[in-house]
Each structure stands twice: as C-alpha cells, then as structure tokens.
Amino acid sequence: MIKSVRRTVTESLQLKQSFFAANEEKIAALARDLCRALEADHKILLFGNGGSAADAQHLAAEFIGRFQRERRPLAAIALTTDTSILTSVGNDYGYEQVFVRQLQALGQSGDVAIAISTSGNSANVLLAAGAAREIGMVTAGFTGIDGGKLGSLVQHHLNVPDKSTARVQEIHIMIGHILCELVDTNMKGL
Numbered sequence: 001m002i003k004s005v006r007r008t009v010t011e012s013l014q015l016k017q018s019f020f021a022a023n024e025e026k027i028a029a030l031a032r033d034l035c036r037a038l039e040a041d042h043k044i045l046l047f048g049n050g051g052s053a054a055d056a057q058h059l060a061a062e063f064i065g066r067f068q069r070e071r072r073p074l075a076a077i078a079l080t081t082d083t084s085i086l087t088s089v090g091n092d093y094g095y096e097q098v099f100v101r102q103l104q105a106l107g108q109s110g111d112v113a114i115a116i117s118t119s120g121n122s123a124n125v126l127l128a129a130g131a132a133r134e135i136g137m138v139t140a141g142f143t144g145i146d147g148g149k150l151g152s153l154v155q156h157h158l159n160v161p162d163k164s165t166a167r168v169q170e171i172h173i174m175i176g177h178i179l180c181e182l183v184d185t186n187m188k189g190l
Contacts, residue, residue, distance in 0.1 A: 015167050016174065019160055027175060030156040031182035033138045037112045039188050043075035045107055045137075047099045047128055048116030051169045052142075053080035055116050059176040067180040071190040074183070077106065079128075099128035109136030117141070118168050120148020120159070129153040142175060144168030 020027075034044065044063060046056035056078040063076035079102045080086070089098045107113065113132035117125040120143035130153055132139050140156035141147075145168075147159040158175055160168040184190065 011164075012167055012170055015160070015162055016171060019171055020174075023158055026156060026158055027178055028182070030140050030158070031179050031186065033140075033156070034112055034179060034183050035187040037110055037138060038074050038183065040110060041075070042108065042110040042112065043077060043106075044112045044114060045077050045079055045103060045132070046114045046116065047079040047102075048125060048142075049080075049122050051165070052116035052118060052125075052172070053078070055142075055169065055173050055176060056080050056114070058173065059114070059180070062176070062180045063183070067177075067184050069184055071184060074187075079103070079106075096123045096127055099124050100131045103128050103131045103135065103137075107132060107135045107137055110138070111135075112138045112140065115139070115141045115150060115154065116172060117148065117150055118144040118165050118172075120145065120150035126150060126153065142172045144172075 046060055048056050057080055060076040060078040063074040079099050085102060086098050089101045093101065103113065115125045115129045126149055129139055129141060129150060133153060139154040141150040141154035143150050143159045145163055147157060151157040151159060160171045162168055
C-alpha cells in the first residue's frame with residue numbers, strides 16, 4: 001500500500017508540474033477575464049457532470065463566500081445544484097438541455113461560463129458551451145485526455161492531457177483555486 005501511495009503522489013505531482021508550467025499564461029488570461037467581468041458586475045456560471053459538477057459547486061462557493069481573505073461576495077452560480085430545474089428540464093426536454101436552458105435564462109453577454117468536462121465530450125456541457133458563446137459570454141473549458149470537442153468551443157481551454165479522471169480532476173480544482181486567488185489579489189474594488 002505504501003508503494004501505491006507513493007506512486008499516486010509522484011504521478012500527481014509530475015502531472016501538476018508539467019501542466020502548470022505549460023499553462024500559466026492561459027490561467028492568467030482567464031483570471032484577467034474573470035476580474036474584468038466581475039468588476040463590471042457580471043457573473044460566473046459553472047457547470048459539469050459528476051465530479052465536475054462538484055467542482056462547479058465548490059468554486060461557486062469560493063467566489064460567493066470567500067477564498068482566503070475577507071472580501072465582498074462575487075456573483076457565481078453552479079448550474080448543477082437546483083434539483084427541480086435539473087429534473088424538470090431533463091424530463092421535459094432531455095438531459096442534454098439541463099445547462100443550456102439555465103444559461104439561456106441566466107446568462108448575459110459579458111458573463112463568464114466555465115464548462116468542466118474530463119472527457120470534453122459531455123453532450124449537455126457541449127450544448128451549453130455553444131449557447132454561452134452565442135449569448136456573448138466569455139467561455140472557458142476545463143478538460144482532460146485530448147480535450148474532446150469542448151476545446152474548440154471555448155476561448156480559454158485548459159486541457160490536462162491525461163487519461164486518469166482522478167488526476168485530471170485534481171488539477172481542475174487546483175486551477176479553480178488558483179483562479180480564486182488571482183481574482184482575490186487582482187480584482188479592483190474588493
């Protein structure tokens with residue numbers, strides 16, 4: 001078991017080092033867009049399935065509550081939390097529509113949509129990312145493996161090129177935490 005623990009930690013650390021070394025400017029660019037949107041009283045809309053849904057909720061909580069310092073709450077909504085909306089839209093329109101309908105109702109030009117999909121191919125995430133782009137939102141996608149179809153639909157594509165869902169999701173939440181920190185330290189008016 002000890003060998004397994006060490007192997008997992010080593011794999012995770014190596015992947016994190018290579019990913020962040022290659023993507024630091026992309027992360028900074030997304031953070032700049034987040035700051036601009038929030039400074040202009042726009043909001044962040046986050047969505048994904050399974051563990052990615054949990055990441056969306058986690059990050060929305062960090063923006064609304066606080067990350068590491070006291071500051072005003074920042075407008076962020078996880079589109080994964082309202083079971084009445086998810087089940088009614090899923091039942092009446094199909095599961096592929098659960099995020100699109102919410103984006104059409106809540107999203108505005110200048111808002112930021114963060115789509116999270118380890119495969120980059122979840123139908124409901126792809127449709128929502130396309131809708132966000134049509135609305136005029138700033139779009140970001142956190143993906144794994146080869147990025148799937150999501151990468152071509154978003155302005156800010158952060159792809160973790162690994163097949164392990166666990167390793168990819170570890171980096172996705174770290175990206176989110178870094179974005180929270182960058183917003184906390186760089187946004188005007190906090």
